[in-house]
Amino acid sequence: MSASNTPDTGYSIEEGNNASRNAYAWAKKTFTTRAGLPGEPARGLDGGFSNEIRFGQERLGISSDGIGTKIELAERLDRYDTLGYDLVAMTADDLIAAGFVPTNLSNIIDVNTLSYSVVDELMRGLHDACQFSKIAITGGEIAELGSRIGGYPGARMNFNWASTAIGVLHPSLAQPLSGAAAQPGDAVVALQSPSFRSNGYSLARKTLQRLFGDKWHEQAYDGPDAAQYPTWGDALLAPSLIYSPAVAALLDAGQPLRGAAHITGGGVADNFQRVLQNGLGAELDNLFPPLPAMQRLCEIGGIEAETAYLYWNMGNGMLLVVAPEAADAVVQQLTALGYAAQVAGRLMAEAGVTLRVAAGELRYG
Numbered sequence: 001m002s003a004s005n006t007p008d009t010g011y012s013i014e015e016g017n018n019a020s021r022n023a024y025a026w027a028k029k030t031f032t033t034r035a036g037l038p039g040e041p042a043r044g045l046d047g048g049f050s051n052e053i054r055f056g057q058e059r060l061g062i063s064s065d066g067i068g069t070k071i072e073l074a075e076r077l078d079r080y081d082t083l084g085y086d087l088v089a090m091t092a093d094d095l096i097a098a099g100f101v102p103t104n105l106s107n108i109i110d111v112n113t114l115s116y117s118v119v120d121e122l123m124r125g126l127h128d129a130c131q132f133s134k135i136a137i138t139g140g141e142i143a144e145l146g147s148r149i150g151g152y153p154g155a156r157m158n159f160n161w162a163s164t165a166i167g168v169l170h171p172s173l174a175q176p177l178s179g180a181a182a183q184p185g186d187a188v189v190a191l192q193s194p195s196f197r198s199n200g201y202s203l204a205r206k207t208l209q210r211l212f213g214d215k216w217h218e219q220a221y222d223g224p225d226a227a228q229y230p231t232w233g234d235a236l237l238a239p240s241l242i243y244s245p246a247v248a249a250l251l252d253a254g255q256p257l258r259g260a261a262h263i264t265g266g267g268v269a270d271n272f273q274r275v276l277q278n279g280l281g282a283e284l285d286n287l288f289p290p291l292p293a294m295q296r297l298c299e300i301g302g303i304e305a306e307t308a309y310l311y312w313n314m315g316n317g318m319l320l321v322v323a324p325e326a327a328d329a330v331v332q333q334l335t336a337l338g339y340a341a342q343v344a345g346r347l348m349a350e351a352g353v354t355l356r357v358a359a360g361e362l363r364y365g
Contacts, residue, residue: 016265042176052098052169052176059169061100061176065090066162067198069205073237075155076217080118082239083161084125085132086198089240090264091165092133093318096244097260099177099251100167105130106139107163112149114142115157122161133242135165170251179259179275179321184349186258187327191246192288192340193317195238199265200312207301208232223292235293243318246337250320255330259321263313269353269364270310272319276351281365284345285356288315305359314357321347 034040034053042052042059053060067086074080092102107126109119119142130137151158169176196204208216217233220226229235243262250257259275268287276282290298290308294315298308308314322330327343334341352365 017270052100059176061095061098061167061169062164063091063094063166064162064164065094066160069201070196070198070237071159071161072152072205073201073217073233075152075158077233077237078156079237080121081125081128082237083122084127084129085239085242087126087161087163088129088133088135088165089242090198091163092135092167092242092244093262095165095167096247097177097262097318099170099173099175099257099260101170101248101251102133102135102165102167102244104138104167105135105163105165107137107161108141108143109159109161110143110145110149111157111159112144112146112151113157114144118157118159129242133244170248172251172254177257177260177275179277179280182258182275182277182280182321182347184280184347185324186321186347187324187343188282188284188345188347189320189322189327189330189334189341190284190287190316190344191243191318191320191334192342193263193291193313193315194241195291196236196294197240197264197313197317200267201236203303203307203311204236204297207297207303211300221293221296223296225292229293232293241317241339243339246334246339247318247320249337250330250333253333255333256323256326257320258323261319263317263319265311267308267310267312268314268316268319268355269362272353273365275321276347276353279349279351281348281350281352281354282345283348283354283356284319286342286344287355287357288340288342288344289358290314305357306362309355309357309362310364316344319344 031041038055040054051062053062067083067090070086074083095102149158149160212219217231219232221229221232221235261272261275263271294312297303331341331343352363355362
């Protein structure tokens with residue numbers, strides 16, 4: 001499937017992946033500047049969203065990301081205290097997917113005109129998310145950029161928010177998690193996502209704008225969980241669940257993790273293929289079902305399942321590759337920590353990802 005041929009998405013995953021590969025190729029040309037020195041980058045982690053840097057015996061991970069156009073939801077609803085969970089999830093969960101336990105975070109808020117109250121709400125949420133994740137906020141900046149920053153008209157403040165997080169390689173790991181140790185027959189454990197997280201909002205916003213007009217965020221939401229989310233704006237603003245504490249606990253317990261995929265832009269298929277090395281593939285026949293809001297958007301917006309599973313997490317926020325004999329214990333430990341988890345499938349010797357979901361069989365790669 002070509003993402004550039006998918007209607008009403010607002011962006012192309014294929015073009016984004018190509019641009020990212022090109023940008024990383026330029027970045028890799030700088031690695032030699034730190035060869036043999038503190039801060040030397042590791043090689044062989046291409047395709048992930050974090051990388052390893054070495055300071056003597058210390059092996060640190062670093063990841064940068066933002067929360068994209070989900071910010072417009074907060075501006076529309078004038079509610080800002082949950083976005084910190086999205087900001088932390090985007091970097092902390094990228095780190096833990098490679099085996100790095102997040103420790104510190106720095107953030108930058110680019111604004112048009114400063115609003116003290118909005119920044120206070122943002123930072124209160126970031127504080128709460130970092131407390132949950134055992135992360136210290138150790139750097140930041142607020143930049144007033146005037147007309148260079150736009151957003152929803154009439155909002156108290158238009159802004160963009162991004163962060164960089166670092167973490168330390170878990171002491172149980174000799175190398176970062178990359179999928180290199182995975183083999184056919186390994187189990188795949190899915191962790192449920194209770195929200196869109198911070199991805200796929202261009203497709204969601206364009207669909208709702210087409211259906212309901214400029215005030216789509218005020219439109220009554222009619223999914224089965226409408227008691228929790230009265231409007232479409234409420235349903236889409238639901239914050240991200242942060243997985244890094246749970247995966248770190250699995251590593252603390254010595255569970256044999258062989259790979260992890262943080263399901264962000266690109267959905268299950270694109271993100272999971274990043275950890276399928278050595279020609280391996282996967283069959284996932286027991287994923288968590290799509291969130292009600294995702295299912296409803298597909299129904300009223302005419303969005304095909306193949307597209308939805310490529311742009312949204314569809315109820316699955318992280319996939320873990322584990323030794324098959326440990327799968328049940330991993331699920332039990334995650335459940336005890338308060339996360340919904342289940343064995344979702346297995347790795348196969350043949351390349352490609354096959355999803356068997358309620359909408360039918362979907363094949364990628």
